[in-house]
Amino acid sequence: MNVILILVAFSLIVALIGLGAFFWSVRSGQYDDPYGSSVRILFEDEKPRDAEESAPVQGNTENPSNQK
Amino acid sequence: MIKNEGFSRCFHCGEDCGSSIILFDEKQFCCSGCQTVYEILSGSNSSEYYNLTDHPGMKTAFPELGKRFDFLDNEEIKQEILDFSDNGVSRVKFFIPSIHCSSCIWLLENLHRLNEGIMHSTVHFTKKEAAFTFRDSEISLRGLVELLASVNYAPYISLESVDKSSKKKINRDVYYRLGVAGFCFGNIMLFSFPSYLAIDDTVEQFIRQNFGILNILLGIPVAFYSGSGFFISAYKGLKKRFISIDLPIAIGILALFFRSVYEILSGTGPGFMDSLAGLMFFLLIGKWYQGLTYQALSFERDYRSYFPVAVTLISGKGEESILPLKHLKTGMRILVRNNELIPADAILVKGEGSIDYSFVSGESDPVKKTEGQRIFAGGKQSGPAIELIIEKEVTQSKLTELWNQKPGHEERHNNWESLIDVISRFFTAVVLILALVTGVAWWFIDPSRAALVVTAILIVACPCALAMTLPFSFGGAMRVFGRNGFYVKRSSVVESLSRINTVVLDKTGTLTKSNDFDANLDHLLVDEASFNLLRSLVRHSTHPMSVAVYQALPNAPALPVTGFTEHLSKGVEGTVGGHHVKLGSGEFVLGRLPGGTPAGSLFVSVDGTPSGYIILKHKYREGMRDVLISMGRKYELHLLSGDNDAELPALLEFFPSADHLNFNQTPVDKLNYVRKLRGEGKKVMMIGDGLNDAGALYESDCGISIADDVYHFSPSCDAILEARQFRKLSTFLKFSKISRRLVIMSMSFSFFYNIIGLSFAISGNLTPIVSAILMPLSSVSVITLITVATYLASARTKLNITYPV
Incomplete structure (x- = not known):
């Protein structure tokens, strides 16, 4: 019988981790702008291919993903 | 620059290029503004902008930046606008109304390609906001704003954006x-x-x-x-x-x-x-x-979102400096440039005022003012810069008083109780009585089970499905409206709409278009050949009045024009086919104030000889006839206009009697008229556009403000209607009634579930499993029913269900 209780406790812990992840995603603003995020994911990743025209992309330029 | 005849789309904004196409880089552009933006973007390896969406740009008249953003160099204003500034790095958030597609997001978030001083930018699409982090050493706040303006994403900076207290937390x-x-x-x-x-x-x-x-x-x-x-x-x-x-x-x-x-x-x-x-x-x-x-829309605007952040102060020695608006005091001398707003009641001391009060009064013909005359706040100067001496402080000006006389917002809308309030009161009473009666009855049958039966009744009667009905029915209607260019403040406005029985309309700017005219050539005293002189001349101007004249004149091959000049708010002139042609206001063309001609007339002279005038009238909106006729069948229509009664004969056929048409109305008259109608027990919807309607909009049961650009200023109201969707107005009203019927239908549906549940509870047979099945079942079926029905209703009334592209 103890086996079931251990399993239940374990499953609750896993579920709580999921809940924590959900809280984190809400807090970091992922639900604030659903349209923006849906579009942003389709953008091409930045490649340093523009060397011939303008100045090369700076090393410290932040990734354009939306994490605050 | 090659000019071409034919129809083609501008590569940047997608609009018809008309008769003058600009070819650049093997692409077609409708105006030099669009071409400039393309040049900036392609030059900085940002052509991805054009790959994400077809024609992502926005066409705007490209105003010279000039000194428009000078005030952003003022240290005090800068500190108020910046969210954060430390160690040479600053962060700022702007409301940018022209954000509208994925390309916008891409460009704004890749703005560092245009200027390396910008470290990071994030767009919040739903709010149409963008936040920028930048290095002060490489780009100033003003530089950033000017960069944004140069690619047509000018932020909207008003007195409200400076006031941090008005910013809401998510x-x-x-x-x-x-x-x-x-x-x-x-x-x-x-x-x-x-x-x-x-x-x-x-x-x-x-x-x-x-x-x-x-x-x-x-x-x-x-x-x-x-x-x-x-x-x-x-x-x-x-x-x-x-x-x-x-x-x-x-x-x-x-x-x-x-x-x-x-x-x-x-x-x-x-x-x-x-x-x-x-x-x-x-x-x-x-x-x-x-x-x-709708997070990007504001329904509670007051003068602060309309007023500028700063003014140009002129010191005693004639030096110009920037002054934050809140420090503006009476007696100060300020400079107001073309297209700038007059922030407080003032006296004109230098220059020639041509004040556009279209926002305040809905009347778009500029009012002439000469030195020594008083100018009220809220007008916009259209013409060369003028100097003013402030008479009253900003908060005491006539315009701001219009807002301040309103009572608190909570006191409004007590004319009726909402459907759900009535039902829930009735429902609660019935449930409590039922619980009591059954409890007493069980006390005599089996006292040990009485408490269990009473709690079972309270459980099963919990109006879950009922509570779901309203958000999903009126909320669904709200979304359908939004997709069709009609934005309501909250879903309960749909219910207000469904109960309306009287509709009050404003004329100028509501029934008529504010920037589109009909030209009447009956009083033009030139021969047929000269028609083409005039037509070739106005072809070069994009002013709405010129466009109207151009369209009214008979088609002919255009002649070359030399020496074309456009004088702001005066007129145009140029030499066509060897003749010097002038078109514009009486003062400009004839050199005197004309008498005996209707307001809004344009005068013509050829080689200095006066050649009659053209009468311009505001065009009625497309579909006005159909809307008025179909609304007239179901609602009592009234008209309130600040203008004279010249249009009375044209409009009389749509209204039940001439008593319902009221002209020469001041803002206070309008407010009182609506109040009187409500006093007679009528449920009034008011539709208006300008600040002169603000009081009446507020007083009505449902105030709708109509706007060409919904993200720009509109007076506080319950709903904002996109001007080009005006023809759908009666459909919206019809849809709100359908929605209301849907609510009643699904409420009866959820009552049906409650009755089943109650019969279990009263007989003492409510087991956990019955309740665990019944409760989700009722909620899910009610939501499904409403969603499907709303979908069908919008298909039947031919309202768009998907977002227009």
């Missing part, structure tokens, strides 16, 4: 509550599973007992964290002696929770925790859906 509460409810719902369902299978042995008994305890632990956050909003709102309602729908819900939650705790602890049953968690989960979905509103 409320993510409902997500947390929903998350907790969902988490507990899933787990409680699992732990309740053994009790659904009626196995009876000692081992199972042990599991059930432990799972019961777990259910209680999981039920506590559901009832008291996720459900706290219902308790608070029920309590607030009771304090105001008002029974809201949340009261029976709160009672239901408490009954569910404590009955379950009792059953589990006493070992008499498995409890109703699964029903409680499911109920809460569905209720919160309804709350979340109800909370989705």
